[in-house]
Each structure stands twice: as C-alpha cells, then as structure tokens.
Amino acid sequence: MSSQPEDVAEADSAVEAEARETAGGLPLRVEGVRKTFGGITAVDGATFEVEEGTLTGLIGPNGAGKSTTFNCITGVHEPDGGAVYFEGEDITGARPHAIAQQGLVRTFQIAREFEEMTVLENMMLAPDHQVGESITRSVVPGLRGNVVEQERQLREDVWEMLEFFEIDHLAEEYAGNLSGGQRKLLEFARALMLDPEMMLLDEPFAGVNPSLEKKLLDRIHELREEQGLTFLLVEHDMDLIMENCEHIIVMHQGRVLDEGAPERIKNNEEVIEAYLGGEV
Numbered sequence: 001m002s003s004q005p006e007d008v009a010e011a012d013s014a015v016e017a018e019a020r021e022t023a024g025g026l027p028l029r030v031e032g033v034r035k036t037f038g039g040i041t042a043v044d045g046a047t048f049e050v051e052e053g054t055l056t057g058l059i060g061p062n063g064a065g066k067s068t069t070f071n072c073i074t075g076v077h078e079p080d081g082g083a084v085y086f087e088g089e090d091i092t093g094a095r096p097h098a099i100a101q102q103g104l105v106r107t108f109q110i111a112r113e114f115e116e117m118t119v120l121e122n123m124m125l126a127p128d129h130q131v132g133e134s135i136t137r138s139v140v141p142g143l144r145g146n147v148v149e150q151e152r153q154l155r156e157d158v159w160e161m162l163e164f165f166e167i168d169h170l171a172e173e174y175a176g177n178l179s180g181g182q183r184k185l186l187e188f189a190r191a192l193m194l195d196p197e198m199m200l201l202d203e204p205f206a207g208v209n210p211s212l213e214k215k216l217l218d219r220i221h222e223l224r225e226e227q228g229l230t231f232l233l234v235e236h237d238m239d240l241i242m243e244n245c246e247h248i249i250v251m252h253q254g255r256v257l258d259e260g261a262p263e264r265i266k267n268n269e270e271v272i273e274a275y276l277g278g279e280v
C-alpha cells in the first residue's frame with residue numbers, strides 16, 4: 001500500500017515522457033491559428049514549432065500579430081481556427097491558469113500586475129498553489145510545521161528573485177507606482193516563480209537598462225542550458241535577436257513569412273521589405 005503513490009508518480013512520468021516523445025522534443029506547436037477582431041484578421045493561419053531548450057525569436061513589424069498569437073497560445077483569446085499543442089497535448093482554448101499550471105508561462109507586452117498590491121505581495125501570489133494550499137492547510141493539525149516551512153521557503157525564493165531582478169528595494173512599493181521598465185521586471189520575476197518549462201516573453205526588455213538586460217539574457221541562456229527551459233521571445237531590437245536567438249520566426253500580416261537561423265533571416269529580401277513596408 002505504501003508503494004502506491006510512487007507507482008502512481010512513476011506511471012504519471014511515463015505518460016509525460018510518452019507525450020514528450022510524441023511531440024518529438026517539441027514543447028510548442030502552433031497549427032494554422034486564426035484570430036479575427038471584427039473586420040481585422042490579426043492572426044491568419046500562423047503555423048510554427050518551437051524546439052525544446054531553444055531561445056527562439058518571434059519578430060515582425062508592428063501589427064504583424066505577434067501578441068495576438070501569444071494570446072491565442074496562452075488562452076487569453078480563443079482562436080477562431082487552428083490548434084495549439086504544448087508538449088504534445090492539445091491546449092487550444094484552455095484557460096490561461098490551466099496552461100500556466102502545465103508549465104507554459106508568459107509575460108505581457110503591457111505588464112499586468114495587481115497595481116494596488118505591493119511588489120512583495122505580487123510576488124508572493126505568484127505560485128498560488130503554495131499560498132492557497134497553505135491557507136487551507138493551516139487549519140489542519142499536524143500540517144502546520146509544513147506550512148511554516150513552505151512559507152519561509154517561498155519568502156526566501158521571492159527575495160532572491162527580487163534581488164536578482166534588482167527590484168528588492170521596491171518590495172514595499174505599490175506595483176501601480178512602478179515605472180514601465182520596473183513593471184516588466186516584476187512580471188518577468190513573477191512568471192519565473194511559477195517554475196515554468198517554457199516562457200513566452202512579449203518585449204520583456206522595454207524600458208529596462210542595458211546592463212540589467214544583459215544580465216537577464218545571461219539568465220535566460222543559463223536556464224536553457226542547465227534546466228532545458230524553452231523561450232519564445234518577441235523583441236524589436238534586431239541586434240539582440242540576431243545575437244541571442246538560434247532560430248527566428250518572422251510574422252507578417254498574421255502569417256509566418258519565413259523562419260530559420262539569423263543568417264538566413266538577415267538576408268531575406270522579403271523580410272527586409274516587410275519591415276520597410278511597415279514603417280512607410
């Protein structure tokens with residue numbers, strides 16, 4: 001009887017491993033996703049895959065459909081057509097919370113913290129299963145010690161993360177009083193607290209100073225190399241994309257215009273044209 005939980009855990013990980021295998025090492029697969037808003041087609045049959053452990057760039061001129069694609073992947077919008085698979089599982093139309101719990105976590109182009117809560121409170125809320133559980137468990141005798149230890153650990157993790165993101169001095173500040181860049185950092189830090197397997201980052205460095213940007217990029221590379229985390233990054237700074245991403249997906253008018261290594265993308269006339277066209 002005592003071996004039951006282990007058996008179950010083993011069976012679970014076998015199922016997970018099989019799902020990964022079916023996905024062929026592909027954490028994310030987007031197939032023909034479409035999203036319209038009234039008469040506007042924001043995403044028009046976007047199809048691409050992201051390989052495990054990569055830092056993949058998602059680029060394209062303003063209005064190309066990058067953020068809407070993120071919204072369709074993470075359940076913020078339900079796509080009008082197409083499908084999204086995470087680690088081999090169809091997650092199309094699933095709730096954002098459920099998708100995050102599966103390990104697919106994102107940040108928003110316009111950061112979304114609870115403005116009337118402090119930075120620290122926002123961070124403590126992030127791994128909600130821990131805080132939520134601890135509140136319920138605190139009334140169950142015998143689990144109290146566990147709860148105290150869990151919360152102590154959570155606080156320690158939160159402070160470590162705040163220090164790394166260089167916003168620890170803002171811990172007691174209301175999120176609503178932060179600058180744009182500081183909000184981006186809080187959101188990024190909060191997303192990392194969820195212990196993700198894959199992160200979708202929508203312009204995470206906007207308003208962030210260059211030395212911190214460099215430090216965060218180093219951390220991203222470290223998380224990929226050491227823990228196999230996968231990143232999909234929307235970013236307008238081409239030098240940053242070309243220097244850091246091994247694979248780049250270019251969107252234009254809701255579709256994938258081209259994808260490949262930086263060298264290929266840099267020299268693609270159609271890509272250059274799409275950018276110039278967007279600016280005129």
Ligand SMILES: Nc1ncnc2c1ncn2[C@@H]1O[C@H](COP(=O)(O)OP(=O)(O)OP(=O)(O)O)[C@@H](O)[C@H]1O
Pocket residue numbers: 037040041042043060061062063064065066067068069109
């Ligand atoms: N909620 C919405 N309601 C109506 N139209 C929308 C909505 N969200 C996006 N759009 C429209 O869809 C198109 C794609 O927008 P999206 O924000 O996905 O582009 P983007 O590639 O992220 O652009 P940017 O680089 O400027 O962030 C745009 O024409 C935009 O105005």
Ligand SMILES: [Mg+2]
Pocket residue numbers: 066067068109202
């Ligand atoms: Mg956008």
